[in-house]
Every structure is written in structure tokens, then in C-alpha cells.
Amino acid sequence: MTEKNTPLWEVFIRARNGLSHKHVGSLHAVDAEMAMQAARDVYTRRGEGQSVWVVRSSDIVASDPTEKETMFEPTGSKIYRHPTFYDIPEDVGHM
Amino acid sequence: MYSQGLIGADGSTHEDAAFLEAFQKRVDAELKIEPNDPMPAGYRKTLVRQIAQHAHSEIVGMLPEGNWITRAPTLRRKAALLAKVQDEGGHGLYLYSAAETLGVSREELVDQLLSGKAKYSSIFNYPAITWADIGTIGWLVDGAAIMNQIPLCRCSFGPYARAMIRVCKEESFHQRQGYEIMLTLCKGSEEQKAMAQDALDRWWWPSLMMFGPHDADSTHSDQSMAWKIKRFTNDELRQKFIDATVPQAEFLGLTMPDPDLKWNEQKGGYDHGEIDWDEFWRVVKGDGICNRDRMKARRKAHDDNAWVREAALAYAEKTAARETAVAAE
Numbered sequence: 022m023t024e025k026n027t028p029l030w031e032v033f034i035r036a037r038n039g040l041s042h043k044h045v046g047s048l049h050a051v052d053a054e055m056a057m058q059a060a061r062d063v064y065t066r067r068g069e070g071q072s073v074w075v076v077r078s079s080d081i082v083a084s085d086p087t088e089k090e091t092m093f094e095p096t097g098s099k100i101y102r103h104p105t106f107y108d109i110p111e112d113v114g115h116m
Numbered sequence: 117m118y119s120q121g122l123i124g125a126d127g128s129t130h131e132d133a134a135f136l137e138a139f140q141k142r143v144d145a146e147l148k149i150e151p152n153d154p155m156p157a158g159y160r161k162t163l164v165r166q167i168a169q170h171a172h173s174e175i176v177g178m179l180p181e182g183n184w185i186t187r188a189p190t191l192r193r194k195a196a197l198l199a200k201v202q203d204e205g206g207h208g209l210y211l212y213s214a215a216e217t218l219g220v221s222r223e224e225l226v227d228q229l230l231s232g233k234a235k236y237s238s239i240f241n242y243p244a245i246t247w248a249d250i251g252t253i254g255w256l257v258d259g260a261a262i263m264n265q266i267p268l269c270r271c272s273f274g275p276y277a278r279a280m281i282r283v284c285k286e287e288s289f290h291q292r293q294g295y296e297i298m299l300t301l302c303k304g305s306e307e308q309k310a311m312a313q314d315a316l317d318r319w320w321w322p323s324l325m326m327f328g329p330h331d332a333d334s335t336h337s338d339q340s341m342a343w344k345i346k347r348f349t350n351d352e353l354r355q356k357f358i359d360a361t362v363p364q365a366e367f368l369g370l371t372m373p374d375p376d377l378k379w380n381e382q383k384g385g386y387d388h389g390e391i392d393w394d395e396f397w398r399v400v401k402g403d404g405i406c407n408r409d410r411m412k413a414r415r416k417a418h419d420d421n422a423w424v425r426e427a428a429l430a431y432a433e434k435t436a437a438r439e440t441a442v443a444a445e
């Protein structure tokens with residue numbers, strides 16, 4: 022028997038309108054149709070979702086964990102991107 | 117499953133002291149460890165083993181109850197049992213996915229179960245003989261599972277903790293439906309109540325064994341505690357379970373099959389009789405009542421369904437090839 026590994030899919034669910042799709046887990050399926058059916062059975066047995074996305078894991082491009090520093094560190098020093106950086110007299114009121 | 121998943125787990129690791137210290141610092145600060153983060157080899161190995169055994173337990177755990185779906189006494193009970201068994205299948209799948217993030221494939225994991233290389237919880241090697249067993253399994257076995265799984269929601273490894281949060285949300289219905297079955301039997305005829313007592317007599321001790329060996333005999337447990345894979349020791353969790361369960365048995369009017377069980381005012385918990393550890397190790401090592409049956413059933417299911425996997429894959433490949441051909445035109 023020549024068994025190939027069944028591809029991995031990532032599952033995203035929108036719990037209700039107004040919320041974005043959120044990653045809930047993964048599963049194995051040979052094609053999109055079966056991935057969608059499995060996602061419904063595995064991840065929405067109690068009305069957890071209004072909408073489901075399934076994406077082949079191999080199609081996801083992820084940031085390199087070893088380059089975390091170069092990737093995210095530069096924003097650490099840019100404190101002027103935050104509202105608290107600016108001094109506004111209290112008399113002005115809420116801004 | 118759970119604490120039993122650590123039996124024989126070897127957390128030994130060979131990284132240098134600075135690496136281990138930095139890792140321990142992150143764990144101590146309650147920062148979650150994610151799959152791509154640097155981690156000691158022993159941490160990865162321990163987790164793969166524990167999560168995989170937990171997953172196998174969910175899957176094998178479908179067998180004793182699945183056996184009763186067609187014989188449930190009412191449609192209400194049947195629907196509930198069907199939903200519960202389906203949940204257990206889901207739990208197995210969440211857990212396999214969590215283990216796979218550590219670099220092991222689903223095929224390898226399934227293979228380890230079917231070849232007998234990996235273990236699953238000893239509890240599922242006991243038979244479900246009467247309908248009262250289904251009530252007792254929900255009440256005690258899922259009850260013990262919940263006791264074990266709640267602290268695992270805070271496990272240092274992110275994917276395992278997240279899977280446990282989903283699982284715990286679903287488990288409470290399992291325990292409640294089991295206890296409700298027991299309540300109904302205990303309010304029924306003399307025979308029904310006797311059936312409930314008989315099931316409790318058979319399942320009580322094996323349920324206590326679900327928490328694994330005594331702390332003194334539990335090797336590698338300290339390392340798992342330090343890495344915050346585990347938050348409580350086997351004996352601590354077992355004690356919590358006993359203290360929570362004894363009053364529930366009293367409410368049912370049933371008697372725990374342990375003459376030494378009595379309230380200890382000083383420790384604020386129950387003292388209990390000696391657990392038969394010979395029986396425990398016999399079952400863990402493959403000599404329980406149902407070990408052979410369970411493995412046979414799993415292997416048969418895998419073999420009988422091989423054609424489905426093959427056909428689905430062939431269909432997917434054919435469809436993909438046709439789409440490529442159309443796109444090329």
C-alpha cells in the first residue's frame with residue numbers, strides 16, 4: 022500500500038458578524054471540499070461559527086522566527102507612534 | 117492520558133546551562149512557548165509523548181462508549197451519547213494537531229498507536245458491561261479527565277494549552293450527562309440501583325489509577341513540573357478528585373467500594389485505601405481485560421478505511437491534474 026501523507030490545513034472561523042476570522046486549529050484533508058467538511062465537524066459542533074476559511078498550511082508564508090529581532094525590534098524605539106508620547110495640558114480635556 | 121502520559125517519559129536534555137536557564141526564565145515568567153521558539157530537546161520529547169498519548173486516549177476512549185450507542189435506552193440518551201463520542205473524536209484531533217506542531221507527523225502518531233509503541237490511558241482497557249457503566253464513565257472517567265485537564269489549560273506549551281481550553285469547554289456536558297444517567301438509575305427500581313452500584317464498584321479504583329503512580333514512584337515528574345507542563349502532582353489531583361466525588365456518590369445513595377475511605381478533618385480531605393498498583397501496571401503493560409480488543413478494533417478500523425483514504429487522494433490528484441490541464445489550454 023502506497024500511502025501518502027494527507028495535506029495539512031489551517032482553519033479560521035468567524036464566530037459572528039462583526040468579528041474577524043480567527044485561527045482555531047488545523048486538520049488533515051486531501052482537498053478543499055473535504056477540508057471544509059472536516060472543519061465543520063471538528064471545529065463547529067456547538068455553533069462556534071458563522072463562516073469558515075480553510076487554507077492549505079503549505080500556502081501560508083510565515084515570518085522567520087530567527088529573524089524576530091530585525092523584523093519587529095525597529096518599532097520598539099518608535100514611541101512617538103503612541104498617543105502617550107504627546108504632552109497635552111489637562112485643561113484641554115479629553116483628547 | 118494526562119499524567120499517565122508521562123510514564124517512561126524521558127525529559128533528559130543536552131543543551132548548555134545558559135540555554136536551559138534562559139528557557140526556564142521564560143517558563144517561570146509564564147510566557148507561553150510556541151512551536152517555533154527555541155526549546156530543550158527534552159521538553160519537546162516529553163510533550164510529543166504526553167500530547168500523543170492524550171490524543172490516543174481520546175480516540176481509544178470512543179470504543180467502550182461507542183459500543184452502547186445503538187443500545188441507549190431512549191432517543192435522548194442516544195443523541196447525547198452520540199454527541200459525546202463525537203466530541204471525544206474531536207478531542208483526539210485537536211490533540212494530534214497540537215503534537216504535530218512539534219514536528220511529528222499524523223501518520224507517525226497513528227502508526228505508533230497501531231503498532232503498540234505508544235500507550236493510551238489504562239482506563240479504556242476496562243469493559244463497559246451494562247448501561248450503568250455509561251453513566252459511571254461520564255461521571256467518573258470524564259470527571260477525572262476534567263480534574264487533569266483543567267490545569268493543562270495553563271500548560272507552558274501554547275498549542276497544548278489552547279487545545280485543552282477547547283476540550284475543557286466540552287467536557288462538562290460529558291460529566292453531567294453521565295451523572296444524570298446515574299441519578300435516573302438510582303431513583304429507579306431496586307435492580308437499576310443495584311446496577312448503578314455494581315458499575316461504581318468496578319470503575320472507582322480504575323478511575324483513581326487514571327491519575328498515574330504515586331508521586332514517590334512517578335519518575336520525571338519533577339522536570340515536567342519545573343517546565344510547567346504539569347501544575348499539580350498525581351497525588352494532589354487524585355486527592356482533589358476523591359474529595360469532589362465522594363459527596364456526589366452520597367447524593368446518589370451509593371457506597372464507594374473502599375472500606376478505608378473516611379473524612380480526615382485535619383487535612384480537610386478524605387483518606388483512602390491502598391490502590392492495587394499491580395493491577396495498574398498489568399493494564400498499562402497490555403494485560404488488562406480489553407487491551408487486545410481495543411487494539412484489534414483500532415487496527416481493523418484503520419485497515420477497513422484504507423480504501424477511503426486512497427480513493428479520496430486519487431480523486432483529489434485527478435481533480436488537481438484536470439484543473440492544471442484546463443488552465444494550460
Ligand SMILES: [Fe+2]
Nearest residue numbers: 174203204207
Ligand atoms: Fe475528551
Ligand SMILES: [Fe+2]
Nearest residue numbers: 204258287290
Ligand atoms: Fe469527555
